[in-house]
Amino acid sequence: MKIxxxxxxxxxxxxxxxxxxxxxxxxxxxxxxxxxTSSGAIVAGLYASGVSTSQMLTLLPSLTxxxxxxxxxxxxxxxxxxxxxxxxxxxxxxxxxxEAVNDRDMTEVKTPLAIAATDLQTxxxxxxxxxxxxxxxxxxxxxxxxVPLWHVVHxxxxxTAIRASIxxxxxxxxLHWEDMxxxxxxLVDNCPVEPVRALGADFVIAVDTIxxxxxxxxxxxxxxxxxxxxxxxxxxxxxxxxSALRADVFLAPAVGPIGALDFPRLAAVAERGYxxxxxxxxxxxxxxxxxx
Numbered sequence: 001m002k003i004x005x006x007x008x009x010x011x012x013x014x015x016x017x018x019x020x021x022x023x024x025x026x027x028x029x030x031x032x033x034x035x036x037t038s039s040g041a042i043v044a045g046l047y048a049s050g051v052s053t054s055q056m057l058t059l060l061p062s063l064t065x066x067x068x069x070x071x072x073x074x075x076x077x078x079x080x081x082x083x084x085x086x087x088x089x090x091x092x093x094x095x096x097x098x099e100a101v102n103d104r105d106m107t108e109v110k111t112p113l114a115i116a117a118t119d120l121q122t123x124x125x126x127x128x129x130x131x132x133x134x135x136x137x138x139x140x141x142x143x144x145x146x147v148p149l150w151h152v153v154h155x156x157x158x159x160t161a162i163r164a165s166i167x168x169x170x171x172x173x174x175l176h177w178e179d180m181x182x183x184x185x186x187l188v189d190n191c192p193v194e195p196v197r198a199l200g201a202d203f204v205i206a207v208d209t210i211x212x213x214x215x216x217x218x219x220x221x222x223x224x225x226x227x228x229x230x231x232x233x234x235x236x237x238x239x240x241x242x243s244a245l246r247a248d249v250f251l252a253p254a255v256g257p258i259g260a261l262d263f264p265r266l267a268a269v270a271e272r273g274y275x276x277x278x279x280x281x282x283x284x285x286x287x288x289x290x291x292x
Contacts, residue, residue: 001292002032004201006247008191008240009038009165009184013209015060015266016253017043019273020207022053027281029288035114035196037185040207041165042097045158048109048130049101057270059100063093063263088172098159106130106156114195116150116185117164120174125150125188128161133198150195153177190236191243203291205284206247207273208240209255249287251277 005024007017017040024031036044046056106113106128115128127133127150135148153161156177164175164182175182185192191206210233244250253276255269277284 001202001288002200003029003288004033004035004196004199004204005031005044006191006193006196006204006206006243007034007036007040007044008206008208008210008236008243009036009040009186010190010209010236011039011258012262012266013255013258013269014039014043015269016209016255016273016276017207017270018053018056018060018266019270019275020251020253020277021047022270023274023277023281024205024284025053026278027285029284031111033112033114033196033199033201035116035192035199036165037116037190037192038166038168040191041115041162041185044113045097045101045109045115045162048111048113049104049158050110051100053270057267060266061264063096063266093166094159094163097162098157101158101162104158106154106158106161109158112199113158114192114199115161115165116189116192116195117161117167117175117182118185118187119151120169120181120183123188125185126153126164126180126182127151127192127195128153128156128158128164129195129199130154131199133195135198136194150189186236186239190239191247193243193246197246203249203288204247205249205251206240206243207251207253208243209253209273210236210240248291249284251280253277 034044034048107130109130113130114133117126119126129152133152135150137146137148139146164177165185167174167183169183191208193204193206196204253273255272258265258269
């Protein structure tokens with residue numbers, strides 16, 4: 001039985017995915033297929049490239065503000081209402097990821113991989129996949145057309161796929177790839193359960209960190225920034241709920257309040273994901289045995 005892992009986006013809280021993988025490996029759960037969105041795409045891409053969880057715990061906390069390259073040319077454009085998509089270029093982060101995955105192409109990874117992004121021009125999901133990843137089709141009533149749910153890209157640098165998936169709208173500048181303008185996959189599929197299944201997984205474990213984070217809030221401060229963040233989290237939590245319906249097992253480690261770019265805390269967040277998963281290994285083993 002092929003076990004798949006779908007890792008949701010959630011900024012630095014996605015570091016919990018590293019701990020989840022570590023706990024699964026210790027329990028002898030072999031991950032045959034992996035996929036991710038946004039921060040989940042970073043962890044999924046590293047894992048598929050053969051980077052161990054111990055290496056990730058050394059590598060990821062080294063992400064600092066130095067990798068956040070502000071495009072200062074956008075500030076005067078912002079005043080003239082000619083803002084072009086994001087204050088952060090993402091070039092340094094792209095370079096960091098490219099070096100971490102050893103300049104691999106999507107087709108060169110060791111574990112079948114799916115990374116989700118969004119084409120801003122069409123609103124469609126774009127799946128960067130290491131091998132064939134057949135899409136479900138939408139049949140239009142009284143029409144012969146069959147519209148694929150996602151568009152598949154096979155031949156692309158792995159770092160490019162990850163850079164597209166983490167392009168948070170209005171924060172990171174979108175990525176122009178071929179004839180598409182690509183942004184964060186969380187806009188359409190924050191936890192790519194179905195693409196992981198399409199890559200051949202028989203049993204899919206979905207991991208989400210946004211839902212418990214949303215529940216930790218007390219009274220919501222009625223400030224613009226707080227409201228915008230809450231609106232984003234509500235949308236992502238809804239994606240997580242839909243992923244829970246499609247997955248065979250749904251894990252939601254509570255990592256506590258953490259900023260989206262608070263990379264130095266990734267080790268602590270990973271530890272929480274590890275402890276959370278260890279406590280549920282018996283239940284997971286039972287589900288796997290029942291499924292087989």
